[in-house]
Amino acid sequence: MKIIGSFVSPYVRKVLACLVLKGLDYEIDPITPFFGDDTFERLSPLRRIPVLIDGDLTLCDSSVICAYLDEAYPGRALLPADPKDRARARWFEEFADTRLGDVFIWGLFYQRNVRPVVWGEPCDEARVEKSLSTDIPAALDYLERELPAAGFLFGDVGLADISLASFFRNAAYAGFEPDPARWPKTAAYVARVLAEPCFATLLPFEDVQRSVNPAGRRAALLEAGAPLTAETLGTRTPKRGVMAL
Template identity: 55%
Template sequence: MTEPLTIIGNYISPYVRKVLVCLDVKGIPYRIDPIAPFVGDDAFSRLSPLRRIPVLIDGDLVLNDSTVICEYLQDRFPTPSLYPADPVQRAQARWLEEYADSYLGDVVIWRMFFQKGVRRFLFNEGTDEDVVRKARDEELPVALDYLEARLPEEGWIFGELSIADISVASFFRNAAFVKYQVDPQRWPRVAAFVGRALALPAFARLAAFEDRTLRTPLPEQRAVLSEMGAPLTATTCGNAAPRYGVMRLG
């Protein structure tokens, strides 16, 4: 590979985080245009017709959707593998990735993080506290009960770190952004698993960029990240006025 890959997408997105962790674990160099999809310009719309992040650019190839991107990275850079070799476990890993992307994405991102953060600070709209309450008290516990029965007491779901571990953990980082912590008394396996995963170097290296992004107004984020040494692209697609789009999930 002669040039670093390009990733378009904000550090605080769990879908972007999933891809960046995979890149880190595999030792693949990249540059990032850390935009939120809400401020993507016309060039972003051409690259991402659903106006979702992340986007991967590898030469002439443009890929959308975090799952598609991670599978491409696995196919092109097969070691270390992030998908179990056993076909049954591989299918199970893909299902857990989908479960995280779909159910946790809906509950943690759209019903909690979007309501408490993006909707208030980017669009100046009020938080629907009933939506947040139902997500926190009713819908997220359903996922935690499901995961508690499937996560190991120690280590990783399929023995070695896999896309399933990375996907599940990525969403609980965003849950923490809205001050939600998994109750270790009720869900001890989930709480321990999340702690192990987020302590991995690949997650930890992103944490400083995520924290500063979260505390910085959107128009100032690129400059702040540049000062921190983030591997930024030379140009950005993130200069448009905030707008909604077809961007649910990633």
């Protein structure tokens, strides 16, 4: 299988963590969506990541990809067996991808880490302030009521836990971590999930991708042991997607 998408993307990280959890091998072309060529746009018409290529099948959207992996590759299940728990797990995945994606990625990480670097645009400080003062606290207040005081949401770590925790790593990259005095269950839960091997094994590759100049990034990732594809769909010039802000 091949994955197209950056190690630093929360949606790509989610898929990679699930692949690790299920013990599936993959190769990755670790491009950011803004630097994809015409072939990337053909594979991902919204110019978003991740993209999965498995033989003659190409899929976009992390939720679609994870559902396919769980159905096509039996073994370690990503979702709980009980129908009610499965429904709740899918809800937490949706909450993560939509609400946490909005407040942590578009409202914080994109503003502080992407706009200045990729587009040479100033950070929207008003949006960051709203995210930090209103939107993020409201999301974390909800999670504080729902998350377990110990362990994971549905027994062993699974898709719901992976989906939620992935966004907190990007929030940390943008300077935000949950206050353990205000959100003790959330802070402890996130730390537990991110410490799991399915996440911990990916962190060295994220560190390389964040710290190395793009010109030397592939060589550095290969040296770090990342399973890269032989070719890349990356370009030197960024291009906005149809749904980019």
